[in-house]
Amino acid sequence: MSEEGRFTIRLEQQEGFQINVGFDWKRAPDLIMDEPPPLGEQSGPNASRLLAAAAANCLSASLLYCVFKEEPPDNCLRAEATCIMVRNAQKRQRIGGLEVTLIVNELVTASPRFARCKTLFEDFCVVSASIRQGIPLRVTVQNEQGVILHQSE
Structure with missing residues (x-):
């Protein structure tokens, strides 16, 4: 169940704000991401929706x-x-919080392990534990020749 080390996901802009996401697993199909109007055509989930889905x-x-x-x-x-969207002091949209509800049936609650598992x-x-702690993020912008044009602190 664990993923040790590193993995790389490849993204490629198609048209407008549509981005094709290629995963590092051969059996996992690509995913199209997009932004809602007026920027995109909402032809796929945007990053905020994928973050909420990933946590859930x-x-x-x-x-x-x-x-x-x-x-x-x-x-x-x-x-x-x-996903609760808010504006920060600079009026930029941010994810202000996530609320996840798990709805389980009797097969789950009747399990002898459920009482212990619900606290663990x-x-x-x-994903959710990393979001709660804050995730260090380094951003690099480079041209096609590999020259670094920008790198975050």
Whole structure:
């Protein structure tokens, strides 16, 4: 379940604000991301939606793994992720918070492991635990020849 080390996701702008995301897993299909109007055509999720989905997916997988290990029953969990958008002091839009609700059925709650897992699973979710702590981010802009044009501190 863990991912040690590093991995690289490749993104390529198609047209307008549509970005094709190519994953490092051969069996994972590419994903088109886009922005809502007036910038884009909303032909795929934007980054804020993927962040909310990533947090909800990670929490779901962590709970299922804790309760059932490798073989969770089908259709025993649903999740809802709400992303709260705010403006900072400079009037720039930011994610002010995420609210994730996991909706489990009786197969989950009847498991003897559920009582213990409901107090543990959040700590094992890589994404939500990282978001809570803040994630260091280094940004580099370079041209096609590899010359660095900008690098964040």
